Amino acid sequence: MAEHIPILRMGDFLLVSIQVEMHDNLALALQDDLTRAIERTGARGVLIDITALDMVDSFIGRVIGDTSSMSRLLDAQTVLVGMRPAVAITLVELGMSMTGVRTALTVERGMQMLREGLSEARDDADTEI
Amino acid sequence: MPIQKSETLPLRSDQEVVLARQAVRRVAQECKFSLVDQTKIVTAASELARNTVIYGGGGEMVCEVVLEGPRTGLRLIFSDQGPGIPDLAQALTDGWTSGNGLGLGLSGAKRLVNDFDIVTAPGAGTRITIARWR
Numbered sequence: 144m145a146e147h148i149p150i151l152r153m154g155d156f157l158l159v160s161i162q163v164e165m166h167d168n169l170a171l172a173l174q175d176d177l178t179r180a181i182e183r184t185g186a187r188g189v190l191i192d193i194t195a196l197d198m199v200d201s202f203i204g205r206v207i208g209d210t211s212s213m214s215r216l217l218d219a220q221t222v223l224v225g226m227r228p229a230v231a232i233t234l235v236e237l238g239m240s241m242t243g244v245r246t247a248l249t250v251e252r253g254m255q256m257l258r259e260g261l262s263e264a265r266d267d268a269d270t271e272i
Numbered sequence: 273m274p275i276q277k278s279e280t281l282p283l284r285s286d287q288e289v290v291l292a293r294q295a296v297r298r299v300a301q302e303c304k305f306s307l308v309d310q311t312k313i314v315t316a317a318s319e320l321a322r323n324t325v326i327y328g329g330g331g332e333m334v335c336e337v338v339l340e341g342p343r344t345g346l347r348l349i350f351s352d353q354g355p356g357i358p359d360l361a362q363a364l365t366d367g368w369t370s371g372n373g374l375g376l377g378l379s380g381a382k383r384l385v386n387d388f389d390i391v392t393a394p395g396a397g398t399r400i401t402i403a404r405w406r
Contacts, residue, residue, distance in 0.1 A: 164294070167286040167322070198293065198311055200318040201376040229311040237315060237380035238366055 148173045150180050156257055157181065157219075160192040170206040177210055181217045187264070188257035189214050192250055194225030204239045211244045220260045221245065224253035276344075277337040283350070284330040289321040292333050296348065299335055303344050305406055313346055313404045316381040320350045320400055323377050328352025328398055338403070347387075347403040357392040 146169055151158040157180055159173065177189060191207065193199065199207070211221040224247045234241065247253035277299070281292050296317040300310040317333070324331040331352030338345045357363045366379045382388040387403040 164290050166290045197297070198314050198318060200315050200322075201380055202318075202322060227311075229308045232308050233311045233315045233384065236312065236383055237319075238376045238383070239380075 145172060147176060150176055152180075152184055152186065155186060155261060156188040156190060156254070157184065157186045158190050158192070160195070162195045165196065165203050167202055170203050174206055174210045174213070178213050178217060181214060181219045186219050187261050189219055189221045190250065190253045190257060191221065191223050192225045192253075193223065193230075194227075194250075196230065197227065199226070199230050199234055201237060201239055204234060204237075204241060208239075208241055208244055220257060222247050222253040222256050224248065224250050274339045275336050276339055279335050281333045281335065282330075283321050283324045283333055283352075285325065286322070289318060289325060292321045292335075293318045295333075295335055296346070299337060300346055300404075303337060303346055303406055305346070305404070309404060309406070312384040313348070313402075316384040316402055316404075317348055319377040319381040320348070320402065324350045324352045324354075324398075328354035330354075331397075340405075343405050345386075345403045345405040347401065349399065349401045351397065351399040353397040356394045356396050356398055357390075358394045360390065360392060 148159060148161055148169065157177065159177065180186065181189065207223060214221045222245045226246065245256065247256055279295065281295055282288055283292060293314050297310060297314045300313055321333055329352060331350065334349040336347045338347050362368050364379050364382065366376065381402065385402040385404045389401045392398040
């Protein structure tokens, strides 16, 4: 059976913590699994924790960026958390600035961003009525 | 240039790309590279190893520790017997891709290392040598 990265549900949000070495097919499987999980659960936010990743190359970076765009189209915000400084330095030098991907330093701040985003969205919805 | 240590790893699948970058990480740590330098060479290795698998139809990576006077370097040689690169200048341009990637593999890897050399010709495979010095 193909490997999968577990996706946890916490209320309105989905949590993914990448704890294994990412090979390309695993990254693509995660993209597939996450978009399906958003559809199935109606989740409004996705938190992707990459604290354990000691390297993000252009392929993994692109999969993360694409996943964030796909989630947005499915009405869920994505926050990427836990990027190591050496990974950030390398990614930018590589030419990937990951524009369009929201980030937070820690899981806690990332969750806060998702909660704030959701309550703003609800306030907007209330005003429209 | 004396070679202190050399190992060869096959590159035929994305699992072997992972094994290759783990080997590069281990050797970079043994050479006492800084964390940022380790990450740069491992990332460059990942880009080039993937190219070897996807565009070169598989090949191998040679990982060497080289000594040049007082400095220690990590040299990686990626080679395949694939179709080669017809237009090298184009392939080294940011954003140009023959596949469905972002086109950052070659140009990005080049920015992450100190030395970058590529030998390729249509039908004659590709051989890329990179090095990072401590």
